[in-house]
Amino acid sequence: MxxxxxxxxxxxxxxxxxxxxxxxxxxxxxxxxxxxxxxxxxxxxxxxxxxxxxxxxxxxxxxxxxxxxxxxxxxxxxxxxxxxxxxxxxxxxxxxxxxxxxxxxxxxxxxxxxxxxxxxxxxxxxxxxxxxxxxxxxxxxxxxxxxxxxxxxxxxxxxxxxxxxxxxxxxxxxxxxxxxxxxxxxxxxxxxxxxxxxxxxxxxxxxxxxxxxxxxxxxxxxxxxxxxxxxxxxxxxxxxxxxxxxxxxxxxxxxxGGKAANIVFDDAPIDQAVEGIVNGIFFNQGHVCCAGSRLLVQESVADELLASLKRRMATLRVGDPLDKNTDIGAINSAAQLARITELSEIGASEGAERWSPECALPDRGFWFAPTIFTGVTQAHRIAREEIFGPVLSVLTFRTPEEAVAKANNTPYGLSAGIWTEKGSRILAVADKLRAGVVWANTFNKFDPASPFGGYxxxxxxxxxxxxxxxxxxx
CATH class of the missing domain: 3.40.605.10 (Aldehyde Dehydrogenase; Chain A, domain 1)
Incomplete structure (x- = not known):
């Protein structure tokens, strides 16, 4: 690096x-x-x-x-x-x-x-x-x-x-x-x-x-x-x-609030999807109501995608928000940091596997390293509750029907993402997702001419x- x-x-x-x-x-x-x-x-x-x-x-x-x-x-x-x-x-x-x-x-x-x-x-x-x-x-x-x-x-x-x-x-x-x-x-x-x-x-x-x-x-x-x-x-x-x-x-x-699903199918371009996942959950320290905080990845490509995601996360720079090289800045307040920390500890105690890249956090201020949890199920609190921080829960699926069912299994409905090379699959899956905004092969893109809101x-x-x-x- x-x-x-x-x-x-x-x-x-x-x-x-x-x-x-x-x-x-x-x-x-x-x-x-x-x-x-x-x-x-x-x-x-x-x-x-x-x-x-x-x-x-x-x-x-x-x-x-x-x-x-x-x-x-x-x-x-x-x-x-x-x-x-x-x-x-x-x-x-x-x-x-x-x-x-x-x-x-x-x-x-x-x-x-x-x-x-x-x-x-x-x-x-x-x-x-x-x-x-x-x-x-x-x-x-x-x-x-x-x-x-x-x-x-x-x-x-x-x-x-x-x-x-x-x-x-x-x-x-x-x-x-x-x-x-x-x-x-x-x-x-x-x-x-x-x-x-x-x-x-x-x-x-x-x-x-x-x-x-x-x-x-x-x-x-x-x-x-x-x-x-x-x-x-x-x-x-x-x-x-x-x-x-x-x-x-x-x-x-x-x-x-939101608990958006970012759905990656087995035909998705892996490197492009990884960039979208990183942007979806680590942009603005995860302080985004439409953050892609649940990653749903098709089982057959889960290992490959997770290896690529961890490599990419290891290059993220955490530190001074005024430094133009910084990728992840400070958590907004002590209260928000306490909530992120508490829910992350609950995720680990409930049996999900926690991983963060090695990164030195500043001595003063409110900081949290980018974190992913694997082995997450729908029953985990980290898969249900909005953490509002740089924490990603990873779940797997086998069929498009299972992906849609898991994506919709949330009280929220603000946004979602779909990653696949098939336009027909994008349209078919997007039509079934109960979310106000569905991004296709991108995430967190906004335009004043495009409406935003939830269900x-x-x-x-x-x-x-x-x-x-x-x-x-x-």
Missing amino acids: FEYAPAPESRSVVDVAGSYGLFIDGAFDGGKDGNVFKTVNPATEEVLAEVAAAGPEDVDRAVAAARRAFGPWSALPGAERAKYLFRIARIIQERSRELAVLESLDNGKPIKESRDVDLPLVAAHFFYYAGWADKLAYAGFGPDPRPIGVAGQVIPWNFPLLMLAWKIAPALATGNTVVLKPAETTPLSALFFADVCRQAELPPGVVNIVTGAGDTGAYLVQHPDVNKVAFTGSTEVGREIARAVAGTGKRLTLEL KESGYGREGGRHGLEAYLA
Whole structure:
């Protein structure tokens, strides 16, 4: 294996302030009760900034600002709203290096992922929905689709800026206004986005950002003047939100957990499949709701594929997220690391065989070596529960029917992958999989024009594409 010289991206490109307030009605302020929390760099445990924690009164003010802005914003012609979205997209492109470094500092993901995947997709979503803003009458939702009103949006920590774009871009394009709550461990890129909105001269109140923990999100979801709730996160919290909004008349979309099956047939190109498996489970440290965390491999090629997979895993570099050579960065928080560790120990205690390549983990920060479990059965907890980390469970099958049965034997239904040289097999198997997205001979590929969402405990509603407009139109 080659030894790579360090290639760190400079932190100096981004100016992180010592403290941040809430972004309400076009301005930053400290919050009414003065409560704050700290956001830390998961790779070093260094405190990056103090951030205001929004209480009920702050959420009230943010929703009121969004309500005031709704009338003028929704009355703008679609082409005028599109200009703001185009402007935001261009500013994101111009500031992409700054935002990528910030995302890696606050989240722990490798800089090459935030720079080459997250930021281009963030800009692409704003460009894409800018294009829809003056074409809503032709989107298939009737001749005169109307915005719903104020959208309360709660996003997770795994793709902080990308999930913001998935939520805010279609909401603004359709004429709604937004109050968004980022995750408490990764608030910084959302607060930088607030500055992007000011730079784009977006009218005050159209986008408001309230930071805080779960109770802040609960205030927002339950606020009587919020018309639409969009949530991405855990299935447990999704259930609580669904109960909270039941009977209120609020529109709701949920994008929740997953336990995706990556199915490799005996005629698949092994090396290509191995790259897809690695991308499917180790991208973003496995902090991906659609991660291919269950590998289903046909028995006749299982040994060959596993040998190739282990060789490939031995070349993965774990370490400093700001180093351009790093493949696997830091786990986002101590709490998430504890969960990954606990479920991995349970997997070993239940009899699955654990393997990780030799890799030296840094002394400080939150780290977990890429791990695979073989000898896994459907009864193992690691095959049923979402680990949300760089841990792969390997199961085998003999027939396509068995592969489909095992893939569907999960309460989740967010995504799946199929690896085979036969187009007919791809179509036949994909048709039987209960998953919102099925990738063929690839994995974790996203495009703003393509809808994303799940079945069963993975939620309902779609984000992205023309379908992503529907949740924001009456």
